[in-house]
Amino acid sequence: MDIKIEGNKIYSPIKNKMLVLKPEEEVRQKYICRLVNNYGFSIEQMDQEKQVNNTHRGTGSARADIIIWKSKEDKLSDPQKSPIIIVECKAESVTIHEEDYYQGYNYALIAGADFFVTTNLKETRIFKVIKGEMPKRLEEIVDIPNAEKAKDQKELEKLLSQTKAFTRDEFSRLLFKCHNIIRNNDKLSPEAAFDEISKILFIKIRYERSNEEGQIFSKERFVENRKAYEKLNKEMGVKDAIPFYQNLFTKTKEDFAGQHLFEPNEIIKIRENSFEQIVKELQIYNLSTTSDDVKGIAFEKFLGRTFRGELGQFFTPRTIVDFMVSVLDPQEGEYVCDPCCGSGGFLIRAFEYVRQHIEEDIEQQKETIKQSYYKDDYDQLPKKKQEAIDKKVSEVFSRLNEELDINNSQGRLRSLSFDCIYGTDANPRMARTAKMNMIMHGDGHGGVHHHDGLLNVNGIFRERFDVILTNPPFGARIEKDLVISEADRFTDQAMIDQYIERYGPQYEEALREVNDHIGESLLEQYDIGKMSSLTEVLFIERCLNLLKPGGRMGIVLPEGTLNNDNLQRVREYVESRAKILLIVSIPQDVFMASGATVKPSLMFFKKFTCEEAEEYHKISSTARIEVLAEYQEELDDIAAKLSKRGKEAVAKDERKQLTARRKQIEQEIEQRVKRLVKERFDYIIPIAEIQKAGISSTGAEIENELIPLEKEFTPYRKENQLWTKPVKSMVYNVVEGNVMRVRIADGIASEPEVFYRY
Numbered sequence: 001m002d003i004k005i006e007g008n009k010i011y012s013p014i015k016n017k018m019l020v021l022k023p024e025e026e027v028r029q030k031y032i033c034r035l036v037n038n039y040g041f042s043i044e045q046m047d048q049e050k051q052v053n054n055t056h057r058g059t060g061s062a063r064a065d066i067i068i069w070k071s072k073e074d075k076l077s078d079p080q081k082s083p084i085i086i087v088e089c090k091a092e093s094v095t096i097h098e099e100d101y102y103q104g105y106n107y108a109l110i111a112g113a114d115f116f117v118t119t120n121l122k123e124t125r126i127f128k129v130i131k132g133e134m135p136k137r138l139e140e141i142v143d144i145p146n147a148e149k150a151k152d153q154k155e156l157e158k159l160l161s162q163t164k165a166f167t168r169d170e171f172s173r174l175l176f177k178c179h180n181i182i183r184n185n186d187k188l189s190p191e192a193a194f195d196e197i198s199k200i201l202f203i204k205i206r207y208e209r210s211n212e213e214g215q216i217f218s219k220e221r222f223v224e225n226r227k228a229y230e231k232l233n234k235e236m237g238v239k240d241a242i243p244f245y246q247n248l249f250t251k252t253k254e255d256f257a258g259q260h261l262f263e264p265n266e267i268i269k270i271r272e273n274s275f276e277q278i279v280k281e282l283q284i285y286n287l288s289t290t291s292d293d294v295k296g297i298a299f300e301k302f303l304g305r306t307f308r309g310e311l312g313q314f315f316t317p318r319t320i321v322d323f324m325v326s327v328l329d330p331q332e333g334e335y336v337c338d339p340c341c342g343s344g345g346f347l348i349r350a351f352e353y354v355r356q357h358i359e360e361d362i363e364q365q366k367e368t369i370k371q372s373y374y375k376d377d378y379d380q381l382p383k384k385k386q387e388a389i390d391k392k393v394s395e396v397f398s399r400l401n402e403e404l405d406i407n408n409s410q411g412r413l414r415s416l417s418f419d420c421i422y423g424t425d426a427n428p429r430m431a432r433t434a435k436m437n438m439i440m441h442g443d444g445h446g447g448v449h450h451h452d453g454l455l456n457v458n459g460i461f462r463e464r465f466d467v468i469l470t471n472p473p474f475g476a477r478i479e480k481d482l483v484i485s486e487a488d489r490f491t492d493q494a495m496i497d498q499y500i501e502r503y504g505p506q507y508e509e510a511l512r513e514v515n516d517h518i519g520e521s522l523l524e525q526y527d528i529g530k531m532s533s534l535t536e537v538l539f540i541e542r543c544l545n546l547l548k549p550g551g552r553m554g555i556v557l558p559e560g561t562l563n564n565d566n567l568q569r570v571r572e573y574v575e576s577r578a579k580i581l582l583i584v585s586i587p588q589d590v591f592m593a594s595g596a597t598v599k600p601s602l603m604f605f606k607k608f609t610c611e612e613a614e615e616y617h618k619i620s621s622t623a624r625i626e627v628l629a630e631y632q633e634e635l636d637d638i639a640a641k642l643s644k645r646g647k648e649a650v651a652k653d654e655r656k657q658l659t660a661r662r663k664q665i666e667q668e669i670e671q672r673v674k675r676l677v678k679e680r681f682d683y684i685i686p687i688a689e690i691q692k693a694g695i696s697s698t699g700a701e702i703e704n705e706l707i708p709l710e711k712e713f714t715p716y717r718k719e720n721q722l723w724t725k726p727v728k729s730m731v732y733n734v735v736e737g738n739v740m741r742v743r744i745a746d747g748i749a750s751e752p753e754v755f756y757r758y
């Protein structure tokens with residue numbers, strides 16, 4: 001069955017007539033096609049937009065989008081016969097929320113159905129209906145039955161028992177099981193086995209997001225599609241066609257080509273039977289619809305054990321990540337970066353943090369709209385007026401929900417995902433893992449790149465970011481002979497043109513910072529490179545460079561990095577460019593659980609605003625002039641004596657004494673200038689020492705003193721206005737039947753724009 005659309009009309013085979021082509025109607029007819037083509041149901045055993053009555057208690061009714069009976073006989077012979085499936089459809093642009101599930105579930109409960117489905121085609125969720133009660137938590141299952149299984153009670157019971165109680169531990173254990181299948185069957189190393197798991201997960205995500213054949217990338221569907229693929233190749237006379245599973249990976253590479261996830265010639269390096277085994281293990285989970293938080297944390301757990309135990313990597317514990325993100329409080333519209341992102345922990349938490357605020361804001365707007373329309377006299381209004389109000393509110397809610405649709409190019413969530421999250425990692429496996437991790441948590445992977453974090457790439461360049469969160473590698477050094485090479489030059493002109501259009505002249509300058517220095521030492525590109533070659537120290541400067549004036553940074557550093565006498569000049573350099581907001585000493589145990597042995601500190605900085613930079617420069621210059629004036633006469637006298645030549649030249653011993661005295665004076669000047677600057681550019685630096693940070697040396701969950709610390713720091717930060725820029729937000733107001741959208745930025749409200757009209 002195919003969809004038939006003519007102008008602004010769409011054909012309904014159930015009603016046997018053309019209907020107005022509304023977004024929800026298009027979803028309904030496409031899902032009916034899926035029910036016929038993929039599940040084998042007939043039009044005769046379905047109905048649409050039909051009033052369903054309570055078949056068990058005799059009271060209550062609801063209007064269901066699609067109703068399916070076990071057979072056409074059940075539909076026609078007995079009006080009281082319960083349908084087997086109730087489907088609730090939403091427009092493709094509408095993000096389905098929890099209240100939508102319960103509303104449709106109630107329809108299914110009233111009708112006495114066994115299965116309830118809610119779909120907008122991009123996302124389809126299936127629940128089993130527990131007769132006689134409205135559960136506090138809906139129980140999601142794998143799939144609905146096909147037409148044949150719908151007639152078999154045993155098959156129905158089997159399907160209803162296949163719940164998707166998707167716990168983190170279950171999914172994490174399943175990923176380990178898949179990992180071991182590859183290691184045992186194909187004898188690959190741990191890191192190679194992990195790479196193959198990544199490929200299969202990307203294939204599964206692509207397949208399930210395309211949503212063309214049901215949803216789940218199951219072994220059954222894989223076998224069916226493989227047979228069709230092989231049959232087609234045979235009919236077309238194609239010899240030596242690549243195996244079907246390799247073909248799936250080829251298509252996946254093509255779909256993700258812009259993300260540079262895989263090398264063009266990369267293939268799956270396991271046997272087809274291993275591939276099938278893993279597909280079968282994973283088939284009970286739909287990676288395009290499962291709760292982002294659940295699958296994301298489960299994936300992190302799998303990563304933590306795999307990389308720490310076998311691949312020699314370690315990650316920032318989640319308790320630390322949560323604390324650092326909460327302290328820096330990223331806001332909607334702010335740009336966030338981690339230049340050495342590893343598996344993407346900081347980026348994911350920042351994404352989740354801002355997304356939660358957006359969702360809460362949308363819900364608050366809905367409450368405001370409800371209060372605007374549902375006045376005290378609503379219940380006394382005529383039914384038609386109530387229906388008109390309900391329709392208006394529903395339309396407003398649909399528009400607001402579009403803000404949470406990642407495929408809506410103008411939506412707030414899309415902007416967060418595609419415009420605001422950036423990261424790099426020099427390890428290709430880690431960069432790919434970060435992308436996968438971001439997808440598992442709800443997307444936002446497009447700004448993550450395999451690249452040296454000390455060099456510019458795509459949107460990652462000087463003064464671009466409001467927030468930097470990072471945990472750079474400790475203890476390594478950048479060798480003096482490490483140069484910027486031709487391999488670091490970006491040459492894709494089409495992409496360059498796109499980036500120039502997106503980022504403007506700043507991107508051209510960012511390119512020059514790499515291209516004009518090919519063959520030069522990487523260390524020489526950094527001021528701190530003259531003082532230290534430690535990687536973590538260079539990343540402090542890199543992060544300060546990436547921040548906008550007034551931008552803020554949280555960084556994990558070895559304890560004492562900025563107190564070490566050998567790094568005195570580094571500390572002075574940092575203090576000349578940024579304020580220290582907070583220093584937190586945390587126990588070494590925290591990172592032992594992740595495989596590291598260095599005792600760390602959490603350092604928080606705010607890069608000077610333009611005004612603060614000017615003030616610091618003025619204070620520093622004035623202090624130097626004042627102090628220098630006190631020594632000028634003596635310095636001039638020393639200079640005069642040392643300049644004498646011939647017979648007037650001072651004796652060798654005296655020259656030596658004069659030179660030593662001049663050096664002593666210069667040191668005294670520097671020390672006195674520093675003291676004056678500290679006195680005149682004075683501010684409080686909170687320092688905290690934490691004994692328990694939520695995780696023990698074995699990884700067990702313990703008391704977390706970081707939580708009360710954050711709750712104490714936040715009001716302190718607000719009271720002292722440590723962030724110079726106020727929170728940006730979107731405010732929606734209902735004005736004369738229109739939703740007016742106003743952006744608040746820098747304390748000034750923009751002119752209202754009409755978001756949409758009824």
